[in-house]
Amino acid sequence: MKSKGFTLIELVVVIVILGILAATAVPKFINLQRDARIASLDGFVGALKAANSIVMSKATIVGIKSAKVETNIPNTDLYVLDGHMSIKPEHIKAAMNIEGFMVTNYALTMTRTTFVYLADKELTMPELRALNCFIHLTRSYTQQDGSNVIDTGDLKVNEFYDGC
Template identity: 45%
Template sequence: MKLKNTQGFTLIELVLVIVLLGILAATAAPKFINLKSDAIIANLNALEGSLKSANQLVYSKSIVQNETIGDGVISIGNVNVDTYYGSIKADALNIVNAIDSSFTVLTSPTASFTTNWGVYKVPNAGVQIFPNGYDISSNCLLYYIEADENNSAFYSQTTNGC
């Protein structure tokens, strides 16, 4: 008994299918994978965690120094951090002193900077912290308000523009 001579796909057909799949993957992948945005949001989450941890340490030290009512000052290493009711006072320089990272104190929420983070003091309303390459118009920031006699410290992220 003799078998029929069967043929598979030709090399040309295989190459065409691979090329078409490559084109589809190249156009569809960026819509489903946004690694830059995910990385920026992860960095904001990490910064918020660092700020919360720093605030816990500052509060603990404020209790020891009896600085938990109203304005106070504690020293961390060789820098001073202003406190208000035991939490880090919402001032750009205090954020820089309390967290060891690469910050620039901004004079405007639209100012550009080259460090990892820009910190802007909102008059009478806390601080906004922006990742490098973003500003107030981008809707990508961490917002912090110090504690007061009735409320604990407040943290909020806006990430829809990251």
């Protein structure tokens, strides 16, 4: 007798096999999304460091590499401060392509600080903390005489990836 289709048992076996494959593939897919978000943020840090090198090359040419206050490089929208590119959001936006990223400053402290995260709209600080998938850029500084803050210029990158 010729068979013209699948038996019910064959169909159930195929469905079970597909279910097992889906159950093992979905967690891997979720982990890939997390890895992609982390890689994007890490890529931003690398691009920021490369932009810093280019900006500082321009600053060196015009002789303002060691400016102690935020100083504009003539004929550009680029700013330097004490041997490094300024990390104010508007200065980062002028120095590099930030498409897909939000770069903002919540003015939490006296230190220079900027937050970078993947989004198409600006989040409030509580929303950003709840997201917990961002990088926090700061410049190193030291206290002197209890009141004077001296910017040492070193870029510090704090990664908050638990929510990615």
